[in-house]
Amino acid sequence: MQNETDKPSRKKPFFPVNKELRNYLKTHGREIALPISYSDLERISYSVPLRDKQGRDTLWEKALYDMKEWSFLRESLINLYAILKTEGDYTFTKHLDVARIDYCTFGNSNPFRIRIVNRFNDNYDHYYIKKEDASRIYGLELEHILSPNRITYLTGNDTLVEEHIAGLPGDVFIQNHIHLPETNKIRLAKEFVKFNERCFIRLLGDMRSYNFVVNVSPDIEDYQYRIRAIDFDQQSYEGRKSLYLPQFFKENLPFVELTLKHLNAESIAQYQAEERTLIALRMAAKRYRVMDLLNIMSKDTISTDEKRRKLKQELADHFQTTTLLKCRTMGELVKQVLRFSLRPHLSRIQQNLGNITD
Structure with missing residues (x-):
């Protein structure tokens, strides 16, 4: 059993990305001009708690936006998905849509979870948008290099974009x-x-x-x-x-x-x-x-x-x-x-x- 001193910190500060790390990210294709930033998604009009199939609180909320914001958000999020998955080939984006934007109020990074849906067959995928944090980037990069798993993520505009890890x-x-x-x-x-x-x-x-x-x-x-x-x-x-x-x-x-x-x-x-x-x-x-x-x-x-x-x-x-x-x-x-x-x-x-x- 853990005592209080053995427990991880409840809230960890964000650490800025320095010039050397930024250059490293550019060298290895992680740093690009993103079509949307974390701050763009923070302009939530209101939100609705998300519950699982048993009716329990998931600690995620469905974020809802003003229609004046939605057109820009929808197009940018679809394009960002294309950048993440196909290196910016927008050929297939016409049959994609944003099914939902979820916001997590629990934990350190307060991520947004983006659900992208294929309108032809209703198949969906997720990715995450978070505030940029140097320690998290080091963690992602070490995972990519030293573990048996490859990691797809991008940085830019003080924003971190991560693929969904299935399991x-x-x-x-x-x-x-x-x-x-x-x-x-x-x-x-x-x-x-x-x-x-x-x-x-x-x-x-x-x-x-x-x-x-x-x-x-x-x-x-x-x-x-x-x-x-x-x-x-x-x-x-x-x-x-x-x-x-x-x-x-x-x-x-x-x-x-x-x-x-x-x-x-x-x-x-x-x-x-x-x-x-x-x-x-x-x-x-x-x-x-x-x-x-x-x-x-x-x-x-x-x-x-x-x-x-x-x-x-x-x-x-x-x-x-x-x-x-x-x-x-x-x-x-x-x-x-x-x-x-x-x-x-x-x-x-x-x-x-x-x-x-x-």
């Missing part, structure tokens, strides 16, 4: 699926171990069950599972090491119990090593890009001095080294945690590459 929300999976007889408990436990490792190595915090989704894929004889983070607000912000380990959140207890029941210590260590090896391979493949990002991050302010001091002491104790005590920013801590976690795996990769070229 069953972790809390819904716990409630409705985790105990089903067809759920492969061992494979699910293995994936939770790997997810736990990914979050800690790149210091992604607050991965409670409603901040990640579970993807279930049919396999030759059974199912495979992938746990994906969907909330990156708490990238390298908190001051407690436990907040970067999903295993310590009470909301994730069913996953922890499943893991302890079905996996022994040797298997857990094996899966942790497998995940570190995969991250090391991705780092080796994208070494220039990741080093550019980490160098920019190491000079940026994305947390408070108090949280940084507390975290570097806990991490120094964890890795049993005083090197981490010299870190002046959260970015430097991320760089050092990656270094200490992946060093043996990167060494083997480098050695194997040397053997190939000899």
Whole structure:
């Protein structure tokens, strides 16, 4: 169970995007001239609470706008969807429409969720518009480079646009699926171990069950599972090491119990090593890009001095080294945690590459 000091911050400040990060985003095609900004969507006339099929409050509200605003919003949001999905090919936009704009009053980012519908077949898709935040951008970019998942997002006009990440929300999976007889408990436990490792190595915090989704894929004889983070607000912000380990959140207890029941210590260590090896391979493949990002991050302010001091002491104790005590920013801590976690795996990769070229 968590006490008050173990809980993530209820409200995290937004951190501005500095010049170096802006140039990085432009270099890698993330920064563009967006047709609409977050502030445009804030001009809500009134809103209606959204409830789920059981009538429970979803913490989202359906935003409604004056007709004078709607024409601009509708066209801009459809065009933005085309930019996000087809690099700005507007050929198909004539049969698209904006079905709904939802606004979330819960959490740090207060996002807008845009529902785009195909008028030919009523198929719909979502994307999100949020206030620009440097720490969140670092989280998205690290996810894109170091995880097995690719992330599509765009920045511009002090606005952040993110694709919808499909999957069953972790809390819904716990409630409705985790105990089903067809759920492969061992494979699910293995994936939770790997997810736990990914979050800690790149210091992604607050991965409670409603901040990640579970993807279930049919396999030759059974199912495979992938746990994906969907909330990156708490990238390298908190001051407690436990907040970067999903295993310590009470909301994730069913996953922890499943893991302890079905996996022994040797298997857990094996899966942790497998995940570190995969991250090391991705780092080796994208070494220039990741080093550019980490160098920019190491000079940026994305947390408070108090949280940084507390975290570097806990991490120094964890890795049993005083090197981490010299870190002046959260970015430097991320760089050092990656270094200490992946060093043996990167060494083997480098050695194997040397053997190939000899």
